[in-house]
Amino acid sequence: MGTLRLLGTGWWFHLKIHSRSAFDGVLGIIYPMFFATSIFFIYGQSADESGLVAAAIGASAMGVWSAVSTSAATSLQRQRSQGTLELLVAAPTPFPLLVAPITLSMATIGLYSFVATLLWGRFAFGIRISLEQPLVFVVACIATSLAIGLMGFLLAVAAVRYRSAWALGTALEMPVWLICGFVVPLALLPDWLLPVAWVLPPTWGVAAVKEAALGGSAWPDIALCLAIAGVYAAIGAVLSHRLVDSARANATLSLS
Amino acid sequence: MPVIEVDDLQRRYRAKTGIRRRSTRDVEAVRGISFDVEHGELFGLLGPNGAGKTTTIKMLITLLLPSGGSAKVLGFDVVREPREVRRRVGYVFGGERGLYDRLSGLDNLRYFAELYAVPAREQKQRIGELLELVGLSGRETERVEGYSRGMRQRLHIARGLLHKPEVLFLDEPSIGIDPVGARELRQTVALLVEQGTTVLLTTHYMFEADELCDRLAVIAGGRIVASGTPGELKQGVSAGQVLEVEVFGSADHAIKAIEDLRGVDAVSVEERDQAQLLIVRTGAGIDVTAAVLACLDGISLGRVATREPSLEDAYVELVSGS
Numbered sequence: 001m002g003t004l005r006l007l008g009t010g011w012w013f014h015l016k017i018h019s020r021s022a023f024d025g026v027l028g029i030i031y032p033m034f035f036a037t038s039i040f041f042i043y044g045q046s047a048d049e050s051g052l053v054a055a056a057i058g059a060s061a062m063g064v065w066s067a068v069s070t071s072a073a074t075s076l077q078r079q080r081s082q083g084t085l086e087l088l089v090a091a092p093t094p095f096p097l098l099v100a101p102i103t104l105s106m107a108t109i110g111l112y113s114f115v116a117t118l119l120w121g122r123f124a125f126g127i128r129i130s131l132e133q134p135l136v137f138v139v140a141c142i143a144t145s146l147a148i149g150l151m152g153f154l155l156a157v158a159a160v161r162y163r164s165a166w167a168l169g170t171a172l173e174m175p176v177w178l179i180c181g182f183v184v185p186l187a188l189l190p191d192w193l194l195p196v197a198w199v200l201p202p203t204w205g206v207a208a209v210k211e212a213a214l215g216g217s218a219w220p221d222i223a224l225c226l227a228i229a230g231v232y233a234a235i236g237a238v239l240s241h242r243l244v245d246s247a248r249a250n251a252t253l254s255l256s
Numbered sequence: 257m258p259v260i261e262v263d264d265l266q267r268r269y270r271a272k273t274g275i276r277r278r279s280t281r282d283v284e285a286v287r288g289i290s291f292d293v294e295h296g297e298l299f300g301l302l303g304p305n306g307a308g309k310t311t312t313i314k315m316l317i318t319l320l321l322p323s324g325g326s327a328k329v330l331g332f333d334v335v336r337e338p339r340e341v342r343r344r345v346g347y348v349f350g351g352e353r354g355l356y357d358r359l360s361g362l363d364n365l366r367y368f369a370e371l372y373a374v375p376a377r378e379q380k381q382r383i384g385e386l387l388e389l390v391g392l393s394g395r396e397t398e399r400v401e402g403y404s405r406g407m408r409q410r411l412h413i414a415r416g417l418l419h420k421p422e423v424l425f426l427d428e429p430s431i432g433i434d435p436v437g438a439r440e441l442r443q444t445v446a447l448l449v450e451q452g453t454t455v456l457l458t459t460h461y462m463f464e465a466d467e468l469c470d471r472l473a474v475i476a477g478g479r480i481v482a483s484g485t486p487g488e489l490k491q492g493v494s495a496g497q498v499l500e501v502e503v504f505g506s507a508d509h510a511i512k513a514i515e516d517l518r519g520v521d522a523v524s525v526e527e528r529d530q531a532q533l534l535i536v537r538t539g540a541g542i543d544v545t546a547a548v549l550a551c552l553d554g555i556s557l558g559r560v561a562t563r564e565p566s567l568e569d570a571y572v573e574l575v576s577g578s
Contacts, residue, residue: 083353
């Protein structure tokens with residue numbers, strides 16, 4: 001109960017912090033629109049309605065991933081420069097429980113991307129999206145965002161030890177769009193790349209969202225998405241303890 | 257048993273320079289310091305910038321691992337038992353950092369109360385008490401980005417006290433705040449010590465150390481160069497007296513001659529608005545006033561006065577001699 005309360009409180013306060021930045025807010029609105037517009041123009045040439053819906057879902061996931069990947073590591077770097085990273089480490093609470101809510105709050109903001117992209121497609125491009133399984137669709141969207149948030153957690157803990165780790169998130173932004181099948185069907189990827197796609201939770205999350213929208217069994221994909229994300233969270237938790245100790249040894253918790 | 261036990265504590269940093277040809281060198285920030293702090297004591301670490309004060313505190317609150325030596329806080333080793341230490345200590349540092357600007361003061365305290373495992377049913381009352389203590393009641397719902405430096409510093413103090421720490425580490429807490437704010441801060445710290453909190457304070461403000469600290473250690477170049485009560489330091493360093501001469505114009509050429517006078521221990525110059533203040537420290541019972549004035553012949557002089565050595569004089573002598 002205490003752990004859940006801690007996670008919930010952290011999530012809520014960091015959601016407040018992230019949602020109060022005018023700069024981040026404007027980018028948060030523009031990015032999904034930009035992704036969606038690009039995708040709709042590309043896929044709009046096709047008359048295949050289901051292809052357009054799949055593209056809209058892919059564009060939504062791009063927004064969530066972008067919201068988390070670029071911000072997760074930079075958020076820890078920001079905490080370092082504002083002097084709060086040391087206070088998080090100096091707290092008696094296990095460090096992973098303090099970092100995970102930060103990236104989960106970013107993923108929550110990214111959820112907006114799902115809604116914005118679908119509405120943008122409907123009203124700006126006239127794409128009719130009739131969801132086959134609305135409830136499962138919502139669950140799949142939340143599961144995908146949660147999984148992306150936990151991937152962000154793994155990226156964020158690296159920033160505790162390495163001051164330039166923020167660049168990692170930015171470097172991974174676009175490759176994940178491709179590898180996880182957000183914009184290009186997995187079938188078009190070279191065979192050697194497929195195992196990489198399979199170990200990335202958003203691959204299964206986006207597949208689940210598409211299944212839920214277009215008809216199909218989404219639950220196995222949701223389960224896989226969450227299971228793999230759980231493994232990422234566990235790796236991040238173990239790694240975070242080691243990285244904090246390394247940061248204490250190498251004096252990288254503060255800028256001075 | 258002492259609350260804080262520091263034995264031969266050391267910390268080295270590896271500094272990297274260059275881009276193409278990278279080179280590294282070890283910087284010894286703390287070079288084997290030892291001291292103890294007793295329960296309910298307010299102990300001061302006094303030293304110039306870069307002396308190793310903050311590094312020492314960061315090792316004691318488990319943010320840095322020592323390179324050598326050992327330290328215990330409340331009997332817990334800072335390397336082997338960091339969580340036990342963290343549960344029991346509070347940390348407050350000076351300056352504007354260390355708060356979430358986009359949250360209100362109240363939200364900052366709520367968040368840190370959660371981090372420090374303050375029971376949910378006690379949080380509201382505890383936060384209310386602390387807001388009252390630091391004088392932020394009525395302003396707590398405003399965002400921190402709109403707070404003045406003094407308000408931020410008071411919020412820092414409240415944050416550091418949320419979990420009722422047995423030991424409070426204050427790292428230059430009054431830096432950058434106005435005299436009234438600094439006085440209120442000193443009153444708050446004195447109150448905490450009265451209530452039984454053990455405090456380790458770092459500062460380079462002499463009057464703050466003189467007014468607050470039961471005992472002091474002067475740290476310079478990573479080493480403790482003197483320790484004792486403020487009174488002992490004043491007496492131990494120089495049992496002599498201080499001659500102050502207000503000089504209009506440059507006295508630089510005369511300083512060497514004054515330094516060479518018999519009985520003169522140290523000479524320093526402080527820049528004032530239109531003048532320089534020449535400070536000459538001498539041994540006990542030695543009057544060099546006439547000789548100093550002779551050295552300054554031809555220079556326009558203002559006030560000439562002698563006084564007892566202050567803690568600042570002791571500090572300058574210790575630090576410049578290290």
